Amino acid sequence: MRIHLAVAGLLAVAPGCYAGVTHQLDEGGTDDSAGLGSGESSGTGGDSDDGDGESGDGPGPSAECEGAPTTVGVTPMRRLTRTEYDNTVRDLLGDTSAPAQAFAPDELVAGFAANSIASLSKGQLDAYFAAAEALAAVAVQTNWETVVGCDPGDRPCLHGFVETFGRRAFRRPLNAAELDGYIELLDDTADTADGIAAAEVVLQAMLLSPSFLYRVEGEDSSGSGLVAVTGYELASRLSYFLWASMPDDELLDLAEAGMLEDDATLDEQARRMLEDPRARDALEAFHLQWLSIGDLQDRVKDPALFPEWDAGLADGMTRETLAFTEAVIRDGDGRLQTLLTAPWSIVDADLAELYGVDAGGTGFSRTDLDPAERSGILTHASVLTATSHAAETSWVHRGLFVREKLLCDELPPPPAGVETNNVNDPGRLEAPECAGCHILLDPLGQGFDAYSPLGVFRLTDESGESVDGQGSMTDIPEIGDFDGPVELGAGLATNERVRDCVATQWFRYATRRHESEADTCGLEALQAQFEASDGDIRELAVSLVTSPSFRFRSHD
Amino acid sequence: MHHSRRALLGSGLAALGALPFLSRGLMKEALAKEGAGPAQRLIVFFTPNEPVHADHWKPAGIQDGDALTSLRPMMESLEPHMQDILMIGEMEMHTRGAEPHGAGHTGIGHMLTGRLVEPYGPGAAEFWASGASVDQHIAQALGVDALTLGVRSGGANGNSRISYTGASQPVHPQTRPDQAFDNLFSDFTLPPSELAELRARRLSVLDRVAGDLQGLSSRLPSEGAQKLDVHLTLVRELEQKFESDTTLECDPGDGPPALxxxxxxxxxxxxxxxxxxxVQALACGITDVASLQIGNSGAGSLTPLWAEAGIDYNIDCHTIAHDWANGPEQLERRLALESFHFRQFAYLLQSLADYPEGTGSMLDNTLVLWTKNLGFGHNSRRMLHMLCGGACGGLDTGRYIEREGQxxxxxxxxxxxxxxxxxESFGDPQFGQGALDLA
Structure with a gap:
């Protein structure tokens, strides 16, 4: 099965980056030969690069999108991610054992766990099987009242359990054939064993059913081309987007009543869901993946240089970023600019020490940082640690962080046959086969050199050399040369390409795929709404929920 | 010691072809006595990055067809097994030149499949292989369930998977030996009546699940239906496993501790x-095909702080692999890392050699493929491959052959x-027809 993508166009522009062609600023115009690929990805930036970042048509939809028919990209059917599986069984059964942490890793698409391309692997079926048995056993042994709530001898009640529980497990009512099948399974087992065993096997089977494990859409849909997403499908889209978990009864009831397929209701529900504590799970999943800070525990740092590096510190750094982003988005002004420039964070004593300030309180609490040194997530220890090697910073990775995460630039890998090394090497900018791409990375990453491989601000590096801390972004003239990430952050926070890219990243998280040609106009509208709200991420989430990519599906 | 096999109660040789999870051991043992092959079992062994460079693996002055009488220092741990190794030098992966996606590390998707990859995004690691890998293909042909193991094998992405049952059908390796052991052996520890009841229960659950899969698949557009069909096949295979009435005739011991x-x-x-x-699973006849993947294509998430294993550097393996030509210290590090990899392989060969089987050892009846997806630099030329073991008499080892450019x-x-x-050929025939001349 081949997924049709805008890959070919992207790769076509990439070779310019190889040929040693540095991005010529004074050309202005539409030169995209540096292979940044933003023309495919974000719907802006590829049009003109004359420095003020405007798409050539000013406010309102571009000419090609004005009045154009709605199109959306194809979303392949996906399985629950590990986080989603764990949250779902928590909400379905009250089970917090998190069995999915033992599952095979999730397949990522566009940087977000999707499980939408590869087919199920044999080992994963075994893992699902073991989890289903364990969950069902615990449910009937310790949680019978909440999960089943019947006298084990009361057969009609058990039949009712099949239907009620099934609706929640499948996120839609069971059809007649399914109901018959599960009741037959229940009856057969109850007849040969007892009601408890019967409920247990029903639970096992439902937890193994494709209607539980997959995000199913398009059942019995005879449409081709553009199809409206149905009520129950919308309920799941909403809940997995905003809660990383299953829909609650309110959503299912609205779907059943046919009331969910309405923009006003969707808007209202999205806002309700953002206020709910479960939104925290989705925000965490988004930020762990967008910022690529999900594996700090795995990082190895030189113990002689960084004796303070351990699992506790890695955990603390991760918690800081999740707490901070949550504080901004759920409790604060919700703005992208704040995420990129805030001179405060949510830290504990160890992190306060790392940042060179006094702890704000006990445990994790809001703490003011040095505004000359800190600028939101750009200078979070988590990000700076993730973008470093064991004993030195990485210009390339810090440059890539800004390029990929904040500008949605896709840089191609090094050309085949070229020798590469994984160290900071000024020689790359001298070598013609390297300079074309590395001019976009190394000077940018160097601008973070005043921050150690753990994110500590310093004036001399690990080898005792004094640190320059100057960087440059030659292709964004309003940033140009900058003195460290605080100055960079101020520039990025007001940059249209960054704002558009963050909208794109949320689009990718909501749809779990790369944007395609068919998404161009929908994405453009989303970016316009994000601009109109002055970079309000809560409003962005609500805009997504009422956008065409959420309301419609497309079949190949 | 007579080698152990699971016995199929009440069935004869005629049933050997029909049922899964049944080794062909009896038939092959007979053939092995004739010295005719085929090999009884296959093991694939993968370690990350390049074997440095031919200067460091090719014995000095050796020519095509020569006996292996010495090895380079990097490979000295294999010296006790020179007689068991057919070293194959200078081959290439013709797939690499034709591959438009990604760069140096994409070839890991070609390595056991012989095909170009199937990308699903522009990211370098956003691809899967486009066909079955040789281990899974052989396992399917033999009707056995391949054992796919890994050590710190990376995430679910193309850079991190070597084994596939088909296009975009990666087999994720089991990375925890204690869990792998339990998955293989724990059922056999239950008393028979309990096992029977458990299996009956499981079959009724799977039957219901299969019903859901079939029903849902028929109601979905083709993209979703195809995925569910693969899922249904796996469910059917699991049912067959529970239906086969088997006992274990070996004693696997306690298995590894939880770490x-x-x-x-x-x-x-x-x-x-x-x-x-x-080795235990193969010896007990639970399967005849296994693979072990250490790390992934680049191994950036492995750092050899392994003093007890003879290597101790606080630099990740990917950096060590790239950096080797920049100076003597870097070269020394690189060779130390690759020596470590070869020591693990030597342990595998020794373990097989230590396990008596028939008139010799497991190694005599096994075919081991040692492989990487890189030759030197980031390319797949001047590669090293090794076929090891007796393959039941089908392999003439203790030699070096050179197959430049093939x-x-x-x-x-x-x-x-x-x-x-x-x-006639494996993988995409445009990249190579026919078998390699191993004479």
């Missing part, structure tokens, strides 16, 4: 225990033939 096998620090002990589990598809074809799975 944090996913951590970087435990890579050496995880490798040892995975090899132990693999495509690795031919080697994969040879592997199939040596396992008794005859075919």
């Amino acid at each position: 944090d096998y996913d951590s970087n620090a435990n890579v050496p002990i995880a490798t040892t225990h995975q090899i132990d589990v693999m 495509g690795h598809n031919k080697l994969l074809t040879s592997v199939c033939n040596l396992m008794g799975v005859e075919q």
